[in-house]
Amino acid sequence: MRKTVIGVMGPGNATERDRYHAYELGQRIATAGWVLLTGGRNVGVMDAASRGAKEAGGLTVGILPTADAQGVSEAVDLAIITGMGSARNNINILSSDVVIACGMSTGTASEAALALNANKPLILLTDASESQQFFTSLSPQSLWLAANPEEAIALVKMVLAQSRQA
Amino acid sequence: MRKTVIGVMGPGNATERDRYHAYELGQRIATAGWVLLTGGRNVGVMDAASRGAKEAGGLTVGILPTADAQGVSEAVDLAIITGMGSARNNINILSSDVVIACGMSTGTASEAALALNANKPLILLTDASESQQFFTSLSPQSLWLAANPEEAIALVKMVLAQSRQA
Amino acid sequence: MRKTVIGVMGPGNATERDRYHAYELGQRIATAGWVLLTGGRNVGVMDAASRGAKEAGGLTVGILPTADAQGVSEAVDLAIITGMGSARNNINILSSDVVIACGMSTGTASEAALALNANKPLILLTDASESQQFFTSLSPQSLWLAANPEEAIALVKMVLAQSRQA
Amino acid sequence: MRKTVIGVMGPGNATERDRYHAYELGQRIATAGWVLLTGGRNVGVMDAASRGAKEAGGLTVGILPTADAQGVSEAVDLAIITGMGSARNNINILSSDVVIACGMSTGTASEAALALNANKPLILLTDASESQQFFTSLSPQSLWLAANPEEAIALVKMVLAQSRQA
Numbered sequence: 001m002r003k004t005v006i007g008v009m010g011p012g013n014a015t016e017r018d019r020y021h022a023y024e025l026g027q028r029i030a031t032a033g034w035v036l037l038t039g040g041r042n043v044g045v046m047d048a049a050s051r052g053a054k055e056a057g058g059l060t061v062g063i064l065p066t067a068d069a070q071g072v073s074e075a076v077d078l079a080i081i082t083g084m085g086s087a088r089n090n091i092n093i094l095s096s097d098v099v100i101a102c103g104m105s106t107g108t109a110s111e112a113a114l115a116l117n118a119n120k121p122l123i124l125l126t127d128a129s130e131s132q133q134f135f136t137s138l139s140p141q142s143l144w145l146a147a148n149p150e151e152a153i154a155l156v157k158m159v160l161a162q163s164r165q166a
Numbered sequence: 167m168r169k170t171v172i173g174v175m176g177p178g179n180a181t182e183r184d185r186y187h188a189y190e191l192g193q194r195i196a197t198a199g200w201v202l203l204t205g206g207r208n209v210g211v212m213d214a215a216s217r218g219a220k221e222a223g224g225l226t227v228g229i230l231p232t233a234d235a236q237g238v239s240e241a242v243d244l245a246i247i248t249g250m251g252s253a254r255n256n257i258n259i260l261s262s263d264v265v266i267a268c269g270m271s272t273g274t275a276s277e278a279a280l281a282l283n284a285n286k287p288l289i290l291l292t293d294a295s296e297s298q299q300f301f302t303s304l305s306p307q308s309l310w311l312a313a314n315p316e317e318a319i320a321l322v323k324m325v326l327a328q329s330r331q332a
Numbered sequence: 333m334r335k336t337v338i339g340v341m342g343p344g345n346a347t348e349r350d351r352y353h354a355y356e357l358g359q360r361i362a363t364a365g366w367v368l369l370t371g372g373r374n375v376g377v378m379d380a381a382s383r384g385a386k387e388a389g390g391l392t393v394g395i396l397p398t399a400d401a402q403g404v405s406e407a408v409d410l411a412i413i414t415g416m417g418s419a420r421n422n423i424n425i426l427s428s429d430v431v432i433a434c435g436m437s438t439g440t441a442s443e444a445a446l447a448l449n450a451n452k453p454l455i456l457l458t459d460a461s462e463s464q465q466f467f468t469s470l471s472p473q474s475l476w477l478a479a480n481p482e483e484a485i486a487l488v489k490m491v492l493a494q495s496r497q498a
Numbered sequence: 499m500r501k502t503v504i505g506v507m508g509p510g511n512a513t514e515r516d517r518y519h520a521y522e523l524g525q526r527i528a529t530a531g532w533v534l535l536t537g538g539r540n541v542g543v544m545d546a547a548s549r550g551a552k553e554a555g556g557l558t559v560g561i562l563p564t565a566d567a568q569g570v571s572e573a574v575d576l577a578i579i580t581g582m583g584s585a586r587n588n589i590n591i592l593s594s595d596v597v598i599a600c601g602m603s604t605g606t607a608s609e610a611a612l613a614l615n616a617n618k619p620l621i622l623l624t625d626a627s628e629s630q631q632f633f634t635s636l637s638p639q640s641l642w643l644a645a646n647p648e649e650a651i652a653l654v655k656m657v658l659a660q661s662r663q664a
Contacts, residue, residue: 001572001575002567002570002574002575002576002577003575003576005576005577035576059576061576061578063578067417067592067616068592069500072500074499076500077499077500077501078500078501078503078533078557078559078576079500079503079593080559080561080578080589080593081589081592081593082419082589082592082593083416083417083418083419083588083589083592084253084256084415084416084417084419084589085256085399085415085416086256086280086283086284086415087250087253087254087255087256087257087414087415087416088253089253089256089276089280090250090251090252090253090255090581091253091578091579091580091581091582094565094566094579094580094581095577095578095579095580104304105283105304106279106280106282106283106304106305107279107283109275109276109279109282109300109304110255110275110276110279110280110283113272113273113275113276113279114252114255114272114276116272116275117252117271117272117273117276118252118565128303130296130299130300130302130303131300131303133296133299133300134275134296134297134299134300136296137294137296137297138270138271138272138275139272167406167409168401168404168408168409168410168411169409169410171410171411201410225410227410227412229412233426233450233583234426235334238334240333242334243333243334243335244334244335244337244367244391244393244410245334245337245427246393246395246412246423246427247423247426247427248423248426248427248585249422249423249582249583249584249585250423250581250582250583251565251581251582252581253580253581253582256415257412257413257414257415257416260399260400260413260414260415261411261412261413261414284399416585416588417588418588418612418615418616419582419585419586419587419588419589420585421585421588421608421612422582422583422584422585422587423585436636437615437636438611438612438614438615438636438637439611439615441607441608441611441614441632441636442587442607442608442611442612442615445604445605445607445608445611446584446587446604446608448604448607449584449603449604449605449608450584460635462628462631462632462634462635463632463635465628465631465632466607466628466629466631466632468628469626469628469629470602470603470604470607471604
């Protein structure tokens with residue numbers, strides 16, 4: 001039966017704080033019994049989240065932009081190799097039941113926007129007020145702001161409970 | 167020889183002001199001898215820009231998200247049918263020499279972010295301060311703000327002249 | 333108004349005979365007033381067909397697998413840059429009103445199969461009996477065999493006339 | 499650490515014999531400790547292979563052409579939702595360490611051709627002589643013919659052993 005998939009999107013070129021948050025998100029996602037989905041590369045938020053999930057015994061999926069598995073994170077169990085560059089960002093979104101954007105970059109912004117475009121629940125975990133204000137201006141209904149990984153995971157649980165009721 | 171392609175991205179569900187801007191952008195793009203590229207649908211900014219370009223005798227390309235040509239704008243000469251949904255947004259960006267975002271929506275935001283991600287020159291034509299501040303925070307180097315279509319086209323000319331020198 | 337698009341698919345690593353056929357197909361497509369669509373690269377059937385069409389004053393579109401325009405044929409007017417590798421083969425098919433496979437290779441075989449999969453009219457221009465027998469075994473209804481470019485173009489005209497009646 | 503992924507491609511509209519073969523392939527793939535990858539839909543070879551793998555306690559991945567999870571096989575653990583139609587066939591191939599084509603159809607033919615195009619080991623499990631002769635004519639080096647599921651799995655083991663030595 002189909003497993004619940006939580007996507008964690010974030011910069012390849014991430015701050016230490018974003019990587020720390022991503023690691024903790026990965027741990028908490030695995031502990032909750034969900035599958036972690038990321039962009040799969042061996043850098044930044046993708047790598048840190050995958051390492052956190054593996055440390056907690058979870059299953060990790062990486063949707064790679066490249067046409068082979070070079071550059072995949074060692075903490076990815078299952079590499080989906082798209083060869084599509086950033087067009088794969090839409091697959092990251094459609095394949096996730098809930099999307100968490102951890103930090104911000106041009107790639108992460110495209111994923112956050114595609115999530116709102118697809119009516120996919122989106123949780124922003126970032127201090128940047130420009131990001132908070134911009135995505136709130138686009139689509140307040142399916143967007144939540146989280147102050148830390150614990151709060152983000154509580155929001156995921158709430159969203160999943162609501163969607164099971166619907 | 168390869169033609170210069172200017173992409174105009176904007177909401178399907180557009181304001182009257184955005185549609186008016188898009189129509190004028192289309193006219194000016196055609197008059198300059200460039201090809202207009204849009205998302206191809208028969209609504210909003212895509213349709214208005216294509217109509218403007220046709221009225222001025224230009225060539226119009228539409229990159230459709232659907233798997234057939236239903237819903238294509240009547241003003242599109244050449245329909246590229248992707249069947250890829252919003253993953254086609256990345257093709258819109260990669261195929262444009264310069265990208266103009268006219269108005270803002272979740273889809274347009276993904277295209278603006280993908281443009282900055284691909285180091286593609288991006289011109290924002292919107293009054294929304296949240297949009298201006300957010301994209302400026304992401305990548306000030308390849309981003310320009312325009313107050314109206316005339317200014318946007320002047321920026322396109324400047325960017326094309328710079329890239330020919332480079 | 334939307335132009336009629338004829339796709340010519342064929343090997344990058346083509347025989348002289350395939351390239352000669354492709355050049356003549358390009359000429360005849362342009363002369364008929366149709367747009368030529370190819371995979372856009374500066375080799376083999378793609379390049380030869382595009383050169384033929386340009387020589388006859390036609391409009392040429394190339395759907396590139398790469399993420400930039402390096403490697404585009406000089407005879408391509410309009411480069412659609414997908415950055416998707418061979419996943420772009422499906423766009424070649426969906427965007428063509430009729431598909432001609434000129435010669436055969438692994439890439440061309442995928443395009444011929446995707447054409448039949450999408451119920452797109454497919455004309456095979458190849459002497460190889462294995463190809464003729466295989467595609468005939470898959471889907472005889474929307475498949476035609478041509479002995480030379482002249483016959484292929486006559487079949488395109490017949491198919492377009494039928495689809496306008498339908 | 500990255501798991502070994504074996505792709506089983508085959509018709510949605512499959513014969514009873516193809517479905518029986520697919521079920522047995524799924525069982526043997528799971529028993530060998532590999533992940534099964536299919537096109538994910540709840541029909542034909544995709545569904546039968548996934549059921550076989552689940553019955554044997556394996557992990558199953560489905561790469562769906564649709565933009566949501568409607569139509570996914572109940573035996574798929576992990577649904578990758580592409581929204582890309584048949585362009586997703588290339589992801590099926592790139593993500594598999596070895597590809598088995600079980601039966602033949604237009605979609606399966608495109609996947610077999612894309613496998614050879616990407617130099618991915620391809621095992622054909624079909625009685626159809628047209629298929630055997632056609633793919634052999636395209637690329638004999640990375641192609642093997644199997645008479646039954648047991649032989650197909652023995653070929654997978656040989657190919658994996660060779661690629662580990664290389």
